[in-house]
Amino acid sequence: MANALFDSYRSQCLTADVDLDDSIVLVCVDHADDTPNVASDDFLDDIAGAARVATSGAFASKTFTAGVFDAADVTLTSVTGDPFESLVIYNNTPGTEATKDLIAFIDTATGLPTTPNGGDITVQWDNGANRIFKL
Protein backbone atom coordinates (compact mmCIF):
# COMPACT_ATOMS: atom_id res chain seq x y z
CA MET A 1 0.00 0.00 0.00
CA ALA A 2 1.05 3.62 0.30
CA ASN A 3 0.45 6.54 2.58
CA ALA A 4 -3.21 7.50 2.27
CA LEU A 5 -6.17 8.96 4.03
CA PHE A 6 -8.84 6.50 5.12
CA ASP A 7 -11.79 6.64 2.73
CA SER A 8 -14.15 7.09 5.65
CA TYR A 9 -12.22 10.19 6.76
CA ARG A 10 -12.35 11.63 3.25
CA SER A 11 -16.11 11.22 3.40
CA GLN A 12 -16.20 12.82 6.84
CA CYS A 13 -14.34 15.83 5.41
CA LEU A 14 -17.44 16.52 3.34
CA THR A 15 -19.75 16.46 6.32
CA ALA A 16 -17.49 18.08 8.94
CA ASP A 17 -17.89 15.14 11.30
CA VAL A 18 -14.19 14.92 12.26
CA ASP A 19 -12.63 17.94 13.91
CA LEU A 20 -8.83 17.89 13.78
CA ASP A 21 -8.89 20.37 16.65
CA ASP A 22 -9.86 17.37 18.76
CA SER A 23 -7.27 15.13 20.39
CA ILE A 24 -5.42 13.57 17.45
CA VAL A 25 -2.97 10.77 18.15
CA LEU A 26 -1.08 8.09 16.26
CA VAL A 27 -0.71 4.39 16.88
CA CYS A 28 2.08 2.13 15.65
CA VAL A 29 0.60 -0.93 13.96
CA ASP A 30 2.10 -4.40 13.71
CA HIS A 31 0.96 -5.88 10.41
CA ALA A 32 1.65 -9.37 11.67
CA ASP A 33 -1.47 -8.95 13.79
CA ASP A 34 -3.58 -6.67 11.58
CA THR A 35 -3.06 -4.73 8.38
CA PRO A 36 -5.20 -1.59 8.22
CA ASN A 37 -7.41 -1.24 5.16
CA VAL A 38 -7.98 2.36 4.10
CA ALA A 39 -11.01 1.39 2.01
CA SER A 40 -12.95 -0.46 4.68
CA ASP A 41 -11.59 0.41 8.12
CA ASP A 42 -13.24 3.46 9.61
CA PHE A 43 -12.89 3.38 13.39
CA LEU A 44 -10.17 2.34 15.83
CA ASP A 45 -11.98 -0.88 16.68
CA ASP A 46 -11.15 -2.06 13.16
CA ILE A 47 -7.49 -2.31 14.17
CA ALA A 48 -6.91 -5.32 16.37
CA GLY A 49 -5.75 -4.48 19.87
CA ALA A 50 -2.83 -6.89 19.53
CA ALA A 51 -1.58 -4.93 16.54
CA ARG A 52 -1.28 -1.66 18.44
CA VAL A 53 2.31 -1.50 19.60
CA ALA A 54 2.40 2.02 20.99
CA THR A 55 0.17 5.07 21.03
CA SER A 56 1.34 8.65 21.15
CA GLY A 57 0.04 11.53 23.19
CA ALA A 58 -2.15 14.17 21.57
CA PHE A 59 -0.55 16.08 18.71
CA ALA A 60 0.53 19.56 19.77
CA SER A 61 0.88 22.85 17.87
CA LYS A 62 -1.52 21.78 15.13
CA THR A 63 -1.99 23.99 12.08
CA PHE A 64 -4.45 23.74 9.21
CA THR A 65 -3.19 26.34 6.74
CA ALA A 66 -4.54 26.04 3.19
CA GLY A 67 -5.78 22.50 3.72
CA VAL A 68 -2.41 21.31 5.01
CA PHE A 69 -2.46 19.54 8.36
CA ASP A 70 0.69 19.89 10.42
CA ALA A 71 1.70 19.46 14.03
CA ALA A 72 4.76 19.30 16.21
CA ASP A 73 6.88 16.18 15.90
CA VAL A 74 5.64 13.37 18.11
CA THR A 75 7.75 11.40 20.55
CA LEU A 76 6.71 8.00 21.85
CA THR A 77 8.58 7.22 25.03
CA SER A 78 10.30 3.95 25.92
CA VAL A 79 8.64 1.92 23.18
CA THR A 80 8.68 -1.84 23.56
CA GLY A 81 6.83 -4.64 21.83
CA ASP A 82 6.54 -6.15 18.37
CA PRO A 83 8.03 -4.62 15.24
CA PHE A 84 5.57 -2.31 13.50
CA GLU A 85 5.16 -1.49 9.85
CA SER A 86 2.82 1.50 9.79
CA LEU A 87 1.42 4.45 11.67
CA VAL A 88 -2.27 5.22 11.87
CA ILE A 89 -3.50 8.67 12.85
CA TYR A 90 -6.91 8.80 14.50
CA ASN A 91 -9.22 11.04 16.49
CA ASN A 92 -8.91 10.07 20.15
CA THR A 93 -11.63 12.38 21.46
CA PRO A 94 -14.75 10.18 21.11
CA GLY A 95 -15.38 7.98 24.09
CA THR A 96 -15.30 4.54 22.53
CA GLU A 97 -13.08 2.74 20.07
CA ALA A 98 -16.09 2.21 17.84
CA THR A 99 -16.38 5.98 17.37
CA LYS A 100 -12.73 7.04 17.17
CA ASP A 101 -12.33 7.97 13.49
CA LEU A 102 -9.30 6.69 11.59
CA ILE A 103 -7.75 9.52 9.61
CA ALA A 104 -4.50 8.62 7.88
CA PHE A 105 -2.43 5.54 7.20
CA ILE A 106 1.35 5.85 6.83
CA ASP A 107 3.49 2.90 5.80
CA THR A 108 6.00 4.84 3.73
CA ALA A 109 8.35 6.64 6.08
CA THR A 110 12.05 6.67 6.67
CA GLY A 111 12.64 4.25 9.50
CA LEU A 112 9.70 1.93 8.86
CA PRO A 113 9.42 -0.88 9.68
CA THR A 114 10.78 -0.34 13.16
CA THR A 115 11.71 -2.81 15.85
CA PRO A 116 11.29 -1.16 19.25
CA ASN A 117 14.36 -1.30 21.46
CA GLY A 118 12.89 0.23 24.60
CA GLY A 119 14.08 3.71 23.69
CA ASP A 120 12.11 6.75 22.58
CA ILE A 121 10.89 7.05 19.00
CA THR A 122 10.36 10.44 17.45
CA VAL A 123 8.15 10.84 14.41
CA GLN A 124 9.37 13.83 12.45
CA TRP A 125 6.66 14.98 10.10
CA ASP A 126 7.44 15.66 6.46
CA ASN A 127 8.97 19.13 6.22
CA GLY A 128 7.96 19.44 2.56
CA ALA A 129 4.77 21.06 1.33
CA ASN A 130 2.55 18.15 2.35
CA ARG A 131 3.48 18.02 6.05
CA ILE A 132 1.29 15.36 7.70
CA PHE A 133 -1.19 15.49 4.85
CA LYS A 134 -2.68 17.91 2.37
CA LEU A 135 -6.31 17.85 1.29
Place this chain on the structure above:
Amino acid sequence: MELLAQQQAVRVRHEGTRVLVIKDGRALLDLPWQAALDLSKALHAQGKRAEEIDRAKAIIADQAIITRLGLRFGITSHPLLLREAGKDAAWDSKLRRYIPAAKAMGIASQTIVGAPQLIQYPPVPAAQEGIR
Protein backbone atom coordinates in the same frame (compact mmCIF):
# COMPACT_ATOMS: atom_id res chain seq x y z
CA MET B 1 -58.56 5.01 -13.74
CA GLU B 2 -59.84 7.13 -10.93
CA LEU B 3 -56.57 9.01 -10.87
CA LEU B 4 -56.73 9.48 -14.64
CA ALA B 5 -60.28 10.76 -14.32
CA GLN B 6 -59.13 13.27 -11.74
CA GLN B 7 -56.33 14.44 -13.96
CA GLN B 8 -58.69 14.82 -16.89
CA ALA B 9 -60.99 16.88 -14.74
CA VAL B 10 -58.29 19.53 -14.41
CA ARG B 11 -58.08 21.84 -17.40
CA VAL B 12 -55.71 24.67 -18.10
CA ARG B 13 -56.72 27.54 -20.35
CA HIS B 14 -56.09 31.22 -20.72
CA GLU B 15 -58.46 34.12 -20.72
CA GLY B 16 -56.81 37.20 -22.06
CA THR B 17 -53.57 37.77 -20.12
CA ARG B 18 -54.50 35.38 -17.33
CA VAL B 19 -54.14 31.64 -17.05
CA LEU B 20 -56.84 29.59 -15.39
CA VAL B 21 -56.58 26.13 -13.86
CA ILE B 22 -60.09 24.74 -13.78
CA LYS B 23 -61.26 21.64 -11.98
CA ASP B 24 -64.82 20.43 -12.20
CA GLY B 25 -65.88 23.73 -13.62
CA ARG B 26 -64.30 25.75 -10.80
CA ALA B 27 -61.20 27.92 -11.15
CA LEU B 28 -58.51 26.49 -8.86
CA LEU B 29 -55.95 29.04 -9.94
CA ASP B 30 -56.26 32.34 -11.72
CA LEU B 31 -52.79 33.58 -12.51
CA PRO B 32 -51.16 36.33 -14.55
CA TRP B 33 -49.18 34.81 -17.42
CA GLN B 34 -45.80 35.54 -15.74
CA ALA B 35 -46.83 33.65 -12.62
CA ALA B 36 -48.15 30.81 -14.75
CA LEU B 37 -44.75 30.47 -16.46
CA ASP B 38 -42.94 30.52 -13.10
CA LEU B 39 -45.34 27.94 -11.71
CA SER B 40 -44.81 25.70 -14.71
CA LYS B 41 -41.05 25.78 -14.14
CA ALA B 42 -41.51 24.93 -10.46
CA LEU B 43 -43.88 22.09 -11.35
CA HIS B 44 -41.38 20.78 -13.89
CA ALA B 45 -38.54 20.89 -11.37
CA GLN B 46 -40.54 19.16 -8.64
CA GLY B 47 -41.83 16.66 -11.17
CA LYS B 48 -38.28 15.74 -12.14
CA ARG B 49 -37.36 15.32 -8.48
CA ALA B 50 -40.36 13.09 -7.91
CA GLU B 51 -39.41 11.11 -11.04
CA GLU B 52 -35.93 10.70 -9.57
CA ILE B 53 -37.40 9.01 -6.51
CA ASP B 54 -39.71 6.86 -8.62
CA ARG B 55 -36.76 5.66 -10.72
CA ALA B 56 -34.29 5.52 -7.84
CA LYS B 57 -33.28 1.90 -8.46
CA ALA B 58 -32.29 2.50 -12.08
CA ILE B 59 -30.57 5.78 -11.29
CA ILE B 60 -28.53 4.19 -8.51
CA ALA B 61 -27.48 1.38 -10.84
CA ASP B 62 -26.43 3.77 -13.61
CA GLN B 63 -24.69 6.16 -11.23
CA ALA B 64 -22.80 3.24 -9.67
CA ILE B 65 -21.37 2.32 -13.10
CA ILE B 66 -20.37 5.93 -13.73
CA THR B 67 -18.75 6.22 -10.33
CA ARG B 68 -16.90 2.92 -10.64
CA LEU B 69 -15.55 3.94 -14.03
CA GLY B 70 -14.37 7.23 -12.55
CA LEU B 71 -16.23 9.42 -15.05
CA ARG B 72 -16.41 13.00 -13.88
CA PHE B 73 -20.12 13.53 -14.23
CA GLY B 74 -23.23 12.30 -12.54
CA ILE B 75 -26.86 11.71 -13.37
CA THR B 76 -28.23 12.74 -10.00
CA SER B 77 -27.40 15.17 -7.24
CA HIS B 78 -29.66 13.51 -4.69
CA PRO B 79 -27.40 12.76 -1.69
CA LEU B 80 -29.12 9.52 -0.69
CA LEU B 81 -29.02 8.15 -4.24
CA LEU B 82 -25.35 9.15 -4.56
CA ARG B 83 -24.55 7.43 -1.28
CA GLU B 84 -26.24 4.20 -2.37
CA ALA B 85 -24.56 4.42 -5.77
CA GLY B 86 -21.21 4.86 -4.03
CA LYS B 87 -21.79 1.71 -2.01
CA ASP B 88 -22.79 -0.23 -5.12
CA ALA B 89 -19.77 1.11 -7.01
CA ALA B 90 -17.50 -0.24 -4.31
CA TRP B 91 -19.21 -3.44 -3.30
CA ASP B 92 -21.77 -4.66 -5.86
CA SER B 93 -20.63 -8.13 -6.91
CA LYS B 94 -21.68 -7.77 -10.56
CA LEU B 95 -19.91 -4.45 -10.95
CA ARG B 96 -16.81 -5.86 -9.31
CA ARG B 97 -16.93 -8.82 -11.69
CA TYR B 98 -17.48 -6.87 -14.90
CA ILE B 99 -15.50 -3.74 -14.00
CA PRO B 100 -12.57 -5.24 -12.08
CA ALA B 101 -10.35 -3.12 -9.88
CA ALA B 102 -7.79 -2.61 -12.64
CA LYS B 103 -10.41 -0.90 -14.80
CA ALA B 104 -12.24 0.79 -11.96
CA MET B 105 -10.61 4.18 -11.89
CA GLY B 106 -12.84 5.64 -9.20
CA ILE B 107 -12.57 9.36 -8.71
CA ALA B 108 -8.94 10.03 -8.06
CA SER B 109 -8.08 11.70 -4.80
CA GLN B 110 -5.81 14.71 -4.86
CA THR B 111 -4.92 14.35 -1.20
CA ILE B 112 -1.28 13.71 -0.36
CA VAL B 113 0.00 12.22 2.86
CA GLY B 114 3.53 13.25 3.71
CA ALA B 115 6.35 10.80 4.38
CA PRO B 116 7.65 11.32 7.92
CA GLN B 117 10.88 10.11 9.40
CA LEU B 118 11.11 7.88 12.46
CA ILE B 119 14.12 8.36 14.68
CA GLN B 120 14.74 5.69 17.28
CA TYR B 121 16.96 6.46 20.22
CA PRO B 122 18.81 3.84 22.24
CA PRO B 123 17.16 2.79 25.47
CA VAL B 124 18.17 4.71 28.52
CA PRO B 125 20.30 2.57 30.85
CA ALA B 126 18.52 1.77 34.10
CA ALA B 127 21.07 3.75 36.14
CA GLN B 128 20.22 6.92 34.19
CA GLU B 129 16.46 6.56 34.23
CA GLY B 130 16.21 8.58 37.39
CA ILE B 131 17.86 11.59 35.76
CA ARG B 132 15.87 11.63 32.48
